[in-house]
Amino acid sequence: MAMPGPRGIDTLRRVRQLFRDPSTALDGLHNSYGPISELRLGLTRIAVIGDPTLLHEMFSMPAESFRWGHKFNMVGVQFVVGKGSMIVSDGEDHHRRRSSVQTAFTRRRLNAWIPMIAARTDAAIDRVTRSLGTEPIELDLYPIGRKLILGITVHAFFGERLAERADEIGELYERPQQFIEAPAVKQMPHPLPFTARSRVRADGRAIAAIIDAEIARRRCQPTGDPFDVLEAIVNEGSLTDAEIRDQVKTLIGAGYDTTASVLSWMLWCAALSPGVWLRLRAEADEVLGPPAAAVTEPDPGTLAKLEYAGRVVHESLRLHPAGLVGARMAATDLRLGAYRVRKGTLVVWSPHLAGRDPGSWRDPLRFDPDRFAEMTPEQKALTDQAWVPFGRGPHMCIGFALAQMELTLIISRLAQRLDLTPTAGETPHPVGMVVNRPTGGAPFLVSARSGT
Numbered sequence: 492m493a494m495p496g497p498r499g500i501d502t503l504r505r506v507r508q509l510f511r512d513p514s515t516a517l518d519g520l521h522n523s524y525g526p527i528s529e530l531r532l533g534l535t536r537i538a539v540i541g542d543p544t545l546l547h548e549m550f551s552m553p554a555e556s557f558r559w560g561h562k563f564n565m566v567g568v569q570f571v572v573g574k575g576s577m578i579v580s581d582g583e584d585h586h587r588r589r590s591s592v593q594t595a596f597t598r599r600r601l602n603a604w605i606p607m608i609a610a611r612t613d614a615a616i617d618r619v620t621r622s623l624g625t626e627p628i629e630l631d632l633y634p635i636g637r638k639l640i641l642g643i644t645v646h647a648f649f650g651e652r653l654a655e656r657a658d659e660i661g662e663l664y665e666r667p668q669q670f671i672e673a674p675a676v677k678q679m680p681h682p683l684p685f686t687a688r689s690r691v692r693a694d695g696r697a698i699a700a701i702i703d704a705e706i707a708r709r710r711c712q713p714t715g716d717p718f719d720v721l722e723a724i725v726n727e728g729s730l731t732d733a734e735i736r737d738q739v740k741t742l743i744g745a746g747y748d749t750t751a752s753v754l755s756w757m758l759w760c761a762a763l764s765p766g767v768w769l770r771l772r773a774e775a776d777e778v779l780g781p782p783a784a785a786v787t788e789p790d791p792g793t794l795a796k797l798e799y800a801g802r803v804v805h806e807s808l809r810l811h812p813a814g815l816v817g818a819r820m821a822a823t824d825l826r827l828g829a830y831r832v833r834k835g836t837l838v839v840w841s842p843h844l845a846g847r848d849p850g851s852w853r854d855p856l857r858f859d860p861d862r863f864a865e866m867t868p869e870q871k872a873l874t875d876q877a878w879v880p881f882g883r884g885p886h887m888c889i890g891f892a893l894a895q896m897e898l899t900l901i902i903s904r905l906a907q908r909l910d911l912t913p914t915a916g917e918t919p920h921p922v923g924m925v926v927n928r929p930t931g932g933a934p935f936l937v938s939a940r941s942g943t
């Protein structure tokens with residue numbers, strides 16, 4: 492069966508809207524054409540899929556059915572992360588690059604980062620509380636959270652020394668991150684100087700120089716630190732230095748903006764839903780100890796005990812996944828449900844649509860962390876299929892466990908130490924094609940927790 496979709500001038504309008512206001516465009520396509528639709532612009536075909544059953548079918552297909560090193564990724568993403576990045580690789584190259592990084596993502600290593608994440612979060616909150624007076628003041632917590640998460644990401648992967656340069660690294664990532672948010676036409680390759688592209692190229696070289704120096708240092712003077720991810724990748728031995736550099740560039744780029752945007756959404760949802768902040772606080776007081784003291788001896792069990800916070804994270808990711816869409820290209824003619832997807836079609840799959848699918852979620856637009864505590868096995872099977880903020884299959888997010896760990900610990904500690912009053916009565920409209928964040932950030936009236 493052919494896929495339904497707009498024709499003529501309406502197609503152009505919807506494609507432009509997909510870049511300018513992706514959530515409205517996705518909801519519009521879904522309302523007009525249902526769970527799968529096709530946009531045809533000349534020879535280019537884009538299939539937009541939000542139906543959980545079709546997504547499950549797609550994620551279960553063999554890796555060879557799709558390509559990630561396709562022409563749309565090459566113009567922007569590959570230019571920013573490098574052609575050796577796993578994110579734009581296929582086949583054996585993807586397998587080798589991903590496996591090498593995967594060896595560094597052991598559960599033992601993740602658990603070892605808990606004290607560091609808690610300490611960095613407390614330091615960021617200390618900076619906030621020092622700026623507060625007796626009255627609540629309005630603060631945008633989005634840039635504060637973003638800086639915190641960048642510091643955690645750099646520290647976790649590349650050690651404390653490089654974490655000291657996190658601000659400098661963050662500055663260098665600003666332009667590249669904005670570049671991949673721009674419409675594809677603005678990302679087209681050209682060699683002209685004094686343009687957005689040439690400035691992004693220069694930033695990329697500066698990032699590469701920092702990473703190359705760290706790789707060289709690991710080769711000459713290994714730290715011996717069993718938790719140093721870069722050293723683990725270097726020692727694993729199957730990647731060239733250029734490939735290692737591209738994975739590192741990718742891990743930083745893919746790791747902090749995404750997690751920071753979810754943190755902002757989560758703050759909005761938790762602060763606007765009656766009782767959520769105080770429940771987070773009560774749980775954190777019990778598990779993490781008194782708010783005024785450093786978190787003592789957090790351990791692997793700590794995270795499991797932050798059960799309610801885990802559900803708040805899960806629910807935030809359902810309603811506000813960091814990427815409203817992911818994309819891959821059909822490498823052969825495919826069949827998804829009753830529909831034919833032609834070779835060369837850009838398959839745009841949407842965790843945003845799946846996370847709001849009325850057939851899978853009761854009252855889907857309601858923020859309700861407890862929905863995950865009360866499911867029958869049938870509901871659980873249905874919602875497992877529809878909860879895909881990290882994707883599934885061979886390119887599933889490699890940082891999913893780290894992201895959830897960070898978000899759980901950060902929201903718990905924030906709830907323990909700060910009082911927040913939202914500056915608006917509802918969550919803002921989303922903005923961003925690659926990373927979905929709240930328009931206007933996360934401004935709240937902030938004060939130190941009363942009674943501390």
Ligand code: HEM
Nearest residue numbers: 577578745746749750813880881882886887888889890894
């Ligand atoms: C809440 C935060 C995050 C979300 C929602 C998220 C989501 C995603 C999604 C949807 C994909 C694409 C999956 C696909 O195409 O099938 C992805 C890929 C990826 N993510 Fe994340 N991510 C997050 C955080 C992180 C973190 C913390 C890291 C690492 C530090 C990371 C590293 C990566 C990498 C390297 C890939 C590419 C994997 C591959 O191509 O094999 N992400 N992520």
